[in-house]
Amino acid sequence: MKILAIVGPTAVGKTAIAVKLARLIQGEIISADSRQIYKHLDIGTAKPDARQRKRAKFHLIDFVEPGDDYSCGQFARDAGAKIEAITKGSKVPIVCGGTGLYIKALFHPLDELPRSGRETKKRLRTMLEEHGTGYLYKRLSVIDPQWARQIKPQDTQRILRGLEVYETTGKPLSKMLGKAKRRARFSPLYIGLNIPREILYARIDQRFDEMLKQGLVREAESLLARGLDPSSNALRTIGYKEIIDFLRGRSTLEQAAEKAKRRTRNYAKRQLTWFKKLPDIHWHNPQDPGIVQTIAEHFDRNRIGLP
Numbered sequence: 001m002k003i004l005a006i007v008g009p010t011a012v013g014k015t016a017i018a019v020k021l022a023r024l025i026q027g028e029i030i031s032a033d034s035r036q037i038y039k040h041l042d043i044g045t046a047k048p049d050a051r052q053r054k055r056a057k058f059h060l061i062d063f064v065e066p067g068d069d070y071s072c073g074q075f076a077r078d079a080g081a082k083i084e085a086i087t088k089g090s091k092v093p094i095v096c097g098g099t100g101l102y103i104k105a106l107f108h109p110l111d112e113l114p115r116s117g118r119e120t121k122k123r124l125r126t127m128l129e130e131h132g133t134g135y136l137y138k139r140l141s142v143i144d145p146q147w148a149r150q151i152k153p154q155d156t157q158r159i160l161r162g163l164e165v166y167e168t169t170g171k172p173l174s175k176m177l178g179k180a181k182r183r184a185r186f187s188p189l190y191i192g193l194n195i196p197r198e199i200l201y202a203r204i205d206q207r208f209d210e211m212l213k214q215g216l217v218r219e220a221e222s223l224l225a226r227g228l229d230p231s232s233n234a235l236r237t238i239g240y241k242e243i244i245d246f247l248r249g250r251s252t253l254e255q256a257a258e259k260a261k262r263r264t265r266n267y268a269k270r271q272l273t274w275f276k277k278l279p280d281i282h283w284h285n286p287q288d289p290g291i292v293q294t295i296a297e298h299f300d301r302n303r304i305g306l307p
Contacts, residue, residue, distance in 0.1 A: 001083070001087070001185070001186050001187065002186075002187050002188075002189055002299075002302055002303050003083060003093055003095055003107075003186045003187065003188055003189065004021075004027075004092070004093070004094050004095065004188075004189050004191065004295075004299050005032075005094075005095040005096070005103065005107070005188045005189065005190050005191065006018050006021075006094065006095070006096040006097075006191045006193065006295075007032075007096075007097065007098060007100075007103060007190060007191070007192055007193070007275050007278070007281075008098060008192050008193035008194055008271070008272075008275065008286075009098060009194065009200060009267075009268035009269075009271040009272050009275075010046075010098050010204065010264060010267060010268050010271065011046075011200060011203045011204045011207050011264075011268065012193045012194060012195060012200060012203075012268075012286060013193060013195075013286040013287075014096050014097070014098065014193055014286075015029075015046075015048050015052060015096065016052075016286070017193060017286050017291065017292060017295075018056070018094055018096040019048070019052050019055050019056045020292045021094060021292050021295060021296060022055075022056040022057075022092075022094055023055060023056060024292055024293070024296050025092050025296050025299070026090075026091055026092055027056070027091060027092035027093065027094045028056070028057040028058075028059065028086045028091050028092070028093060028094065029056055029057065029058045029059065029094050029095075029096050030058075030059045030060055030079050030082050030083065030086075030093055030094065030095045030096070031058060031059065031060045031061045031096060031097050032060075032075070032079070032095050032096060032097025032098070032099050032102040032103055032106070033045070033061075033097040033098060033099055033102075034070075034075075034099040034101075034102060035099075035234075035237050036060075036061050036062075036097075037060060037061065037062075037063060037064045037070055037075075038062075038064050038065070038066045038234045039062050039063070039064065039065055039066065040066055040219075040222070040223060040226070041066060041219075041223070041234055041237065041240070042219065043211050043214050043215060043216045043219045044211055044216050044219060044220070044237060044239040044240050044243075045237065046207065046211075047061060047062070048061070059079075059082045059086075060075070060078060060079060060082065066223065066226075066228050066232060066234035066235070067228055067229065067232055067234070069118070069121060069233065072101045072102055072104070072105035073105060075102045075105055075106065076102075076105040076106045076109065079095065079102075079106050080106065080185055080186070083095075083186060095188075098271050100271065100274040100275065103188075103278075106186065106188075107184060107186060107187075107188040108184060109183065109184055117168070120164055120167050120168060121160075121164065124136070124160055124163055124164060124167075125160075125231065128156065128160070129231055133153070133154060133156050133159065134153065136156075136159050136160070136163060137153045137159050139163065140159050140162050140163055143162075143163075143166050143172060144162050144166060144172035144173055144174050146172065146174035146175075147162045147172060147173045147174040148162070150174070161173065162174075189282075189298075189299055189302050190275075190278050190279075190280060190281035190282065191281075191282055191284060191295055191298075192275055192276075192278075192281045192282065192283040192284070193283075193284055193285075193286045194272065194283055194284075194285065195285055195286065195287060200268060201265050201268075204261060204264045204265055204268060205261050208239065208257060208260055208261050208264065209257070211239065212253075212257065216239065216243060217243055217246070217247070217253070220240055220243040220244055220247060221247060223235065223240070224244065224247070230244050238260055238263045238264050238267060239260045239264070241260075242256040242257070242259045242260040242263070243256055243260070282298065
């Protein structure tokens with residue numbers, strides 16, 4: 001099944017284009033954003049606003065509690081189920097987002113690996129907080145030296161995954177990779193959105209200023225008041241992390257804002273590098289007035305096999 005996938009860096013305007021496209025081709029949008037999945041994180045994750053949600057139907061937004069874990073594999077399963085439900089309803093699924101690993105898990109399936117329990121995750125997170133990433137990397141190097149050599153010593157996420165798999169199965173992650181490949185169920189038509197870097201960076205800075213005006217500090221305070229752990233995956237989101245440092249007196253608000261903007265710009269740069277490696281991606285400028293019609297026509301040609 002050919003699936004339209006709109007990708008690109010943060011703040012480039014993916015959601016706005018997806019909404020217009022959904023209205024044109026009778027589509028529904030499946031969000032591929034690893035931050036917008038969380039409930040209560042609204043301002044700092046730039047979720048679709050009320051007007052956009054009235055104009056198009058969104059899926060996989062606001063459905064995970066901030067303290068819970070959610071993996072790429074879970075996204076692939078959930079997104080696959082949504083795609084099937086949308087098509088059964090005679091609508092067109094549109095995958096839209098900037099989380100590369102979610103996109104990869106859906107269209108280029110990851111190895112089938114065992115899921116680790118919450119207690120294992122919690123124990124390793126505590127170890128991370130107490131001893132740091134370097135300590136965990138050394139531990140990984142002992143139990144799975146091959147996986148440790150494949151990743152960077154600063155790659156906390158993959159270090160934790162290697163340790164989780166070993167503690168869950170007693171087997172090194174490196175020995176399990178490539179042995180249980182999943183088959184892709186969907187074929188993507190990648191539409192990449194990009195604009196000149198100076199414009200993108202200005203948008204990123206302006207958007208964060210708007211978040212502050214909308215009450216990002218109050219939102220971060222309310223999340224902490226709920227008892228949410230600042231080291232949780234949700235609150236390690238760019239923007240929240242810096243504002244929490246401000247609330248704890250570790251920086252001024254101006255310093256927190258500048259750091260968040262800088263980290264977001266760096267993140268956008270990494271996203272572009274990642275998406276440019278996707279096979280057969282078609283790039284467009286979202287500021288082009290005819291872009292929605294162009295994408296719709298390109299998608300129709302691909303669905304019926306025309307050049």
